[in-house]
Amino acid sequence: MFDSKQFEKDAAEIMARYDQKKAATLPLLHLVQEKIGYIPPEGEQWVSEKVGVAIVHIREVVSFYTMFRTKAIGKHHIQVCTNLPCVLRGAEQVMAYLKERLGIDAGQTTPDGKFTLSSVECLCACEIAPMCQVNDRYIGPLDRAAVDKLLQDCV
Amino acid sequence: MASEMVLSKRLKNPGGAWFDAYVADGGYAAAKKVLTAMTPAQVIDEINKANLRGLGGAGFPTGKKWSFIPKDSPKPKYLVVNADEGEPGTFKDRYLLERDPHALIEGMLIAAYSIGCHKAYVYIRGEYIEPYRRFVRAIEEARKKGWIGEAVQGKWDWEVTVHRGAGAYICGEETALLSSLEGGKGFPRLKPPFPAISGLFASPTIVNNVETLCCVPPIIRNGAEWFAKIGTPKQGGTRLFSLSGHVEKPGLYEAPVSVTLRQLIEQQGGGVRGGKKLKAVVPGGISAKILTAAEIDVAMDFDSLTAAGTMAGSAGVIVMDESTCMVKALLTAAKFFAHESCGQCSPCREGPGRLYKIIQRVAAGQGRRQDLDVLLAVAGNMEGKTICVFADAAAWPIQSYIRKFRSEFEHHVETGTCELGHAYAHH
Known part of the structure; x- marks a missing residue:
């Protein structure tokens, strides 16, 4: 289950560092991955709402960078x-x-x-x-x- | 050479990274001098006189770049630090971030003041987790000690945001880096407009490499003439050379930019590993055209290597001994470019993948007679036809390896075997 409650505070701190919301896309994706282990569709949805960008663009970003993953991996x-x-x-x-x-x-x-x-x-x-x-x-x-x-x- | 060290003296002391040790070595004196006694124009003049060139790889004069920032723009001005080190064979910025983070912060402060910037971003490659942590710790120290924040030295407000990449070589290209920093895919942008006019968030932006900015405090402290004198008439100072491959002592070595490739390999690197004979060297990161063993009496400054038909690039020196199969070496380079093309421009989306497939065929002993000419033709058709220089960089190894070691490639095609007995392994 995707529950962003545990990292809403971190997200607010991250977003405050940027002059424009959309620039927080990569750090928020890193945050989701760090907390959950990978980026589930609900994580993309959450980031999309935070930064005010259509989810398709978030998916595009997730698939562009090699470090982002959409499935769990080994320990x-x-x-x-x-x-x-x-x-x-x-x-x-x-x-x-x-x-x-x-x-x-x-x-x-x-x-x-x-x-x-x-x-x-x-x-x-x-x-x-x-x-x-x-x-x-x-x-x-x-x-x-x-x-x-x-x-x-x-x- | 010891008296000419600009950056590496502090790198040798792993305990010297933090604020107190940095200040004890004279740190932040240059920023103090700049903020209390110099105008931005005076600083830029000093950097110009020092002949400092962009050490990320392009070699553009740093002072000149700073002077491109429009003074009358109502928009905010940004400084963006390119710490997205990714050029294969290069590891200098990792050392600076980990071991001398305050040198970078001080250089950034001086740059910010000189271009009228109150907000800087540092873009660190995502895989650099330890360098990121150490740099963030230094940022917190600097903030606590009053070097970041409001009214630094009673004079300058500025903030710093440290940003992590997520694994994409192309983001080291400055306009791709800006696209990525804004939250998108790392797609390069057409120039002009240059970032100095319209960069981050469509505002005037200066993008500088880590090593370039780390040279700024010593220039202010010791004077432009001192720095200029270490180098050639057109490029001041030293460079941090990353030595890898078949040398006895791989590692990071600082030397004046006029050092020759031979001196680097034979003196700093301890010569070719195991007393073997040198075969070839890539002088400036994997994108640079390869040099043969007969071509290493060349100085390592930007202009000398350009004159030699290659480039100084990121100063990543990859050494290959006589046991190296050039087909396999090129296969490895081609794999990299096929993997890292961002896919925005057609010649580069299609070209590197095709090149990689053909070289795989040649390496596997199934090469066709026309393959070498097809490789050269495809590479030639990628050059100069795309938004950024990635396609050119992907073409250069193909062209230089095949032209300089053609008989070895022909042997693979004609006999289906490697003279040196290398087997082909697929990753």
Whole structure:
């Protein structure tokens, strides 16, 4: 059930920071996602009413940006950079090993809902390539041992 | 080189990020001087004399940009900080946001005063969660200490809003960033009108990169001449070079802009990893045209790299050794551009995806004889035909990798194999 009561206060604070209401679209979507884990249609509706923009435009924004998601994901979101600087230092092997360990492909979630694996473009941490982002944290450089440790730390 | 450090001295001290440490290093003295003893015109003059250029990648003279703000406009004037770092191979702004956030705030205050702005926005890429948190903490400190808010130094009212992106490379393009900040998709806009005339909320707006603004306080503190002298006659100061790929010591290195690519790789980066031979280098982020090992005796300032047929861009230096398969490297670059096109202009909505498909075919050993020429033709048809330079940036790697390493591409097409034994992996 979508219930915005728990974050109406946060929303008011966010909106006060912007000179125009519509500019609060991205931060309000971030807020919904942070509280609920993803952005359900009711969340789009709520943001649309807040910023005074038709819901179709909110949907357009949600689908444009890679960080917004419309479905729940695993508890630990492992996003592996597969851009050039990471590939030069072994990102493909890291990705293959993660797929093997988790038993899923990129873009999938483990059946127990613990892990989601994604392939992403440059996270701008090429000095620790090959690297990944696990929820809020950047981790690298990665090899098999570092991946083992990363998964251990999540459990 | 140590005496010429502009930005990295403070970056080396992870404990030096917060207000007291910043002030102990002379922080906010420049803002104080500007607000109490200088006119906006004097500040702009100083920045002009320093030859500070836009370090996000375009290299436009910063003082000149500031001077484009119309003085008689009744609309509010905005300063927007581009902290949407996303150019593959670049990570300098992340260091500045995390480790020297007050330098950015001070640079912003000086810029705001110089262009008559009372409201600034900082657009930080969405994935930068820790940099965002640290920067917000610094903003709160600065507000508490009287450097943000009403009557700063009894002189200037200004507010700062920190905004998070949500994962879209195109938002690093300044007009796309403004569209995104206004709450829409990150679609670039036609120029003119330039943001200085009609930018955020259709008001006069200056968009500056993080590193550019961080150079402003040292320029005021030490003088324009000092800064200008570090660089070339047309570009003052230093740059933060992001070194990645096959170097012994990947990392962030500051050097005068006249440093050569060879010096960066061999001295700062510790040379090619494992004593291998250098094959190629991308000098300014993935969009920049590639250079061969024979082309690295070039200075890293904007003008020298342009003269060398590539660009300084974001100063992201990606090094490739002799074991690198250029087809695979180009495949990785093409995947990125196919993923990140915003889809607004037809040549760019269609082109990068087609290019990626053809290179996939070549990499998988199923290339056709005409493929290389088709790739060059498609890339050529994207250049200069779109609202922003994304399509050009997507074309440049295609053109430069194929032209400079044609025989390697031909080998893939003709034999269906990689001389270097690389396998093709699909992500």
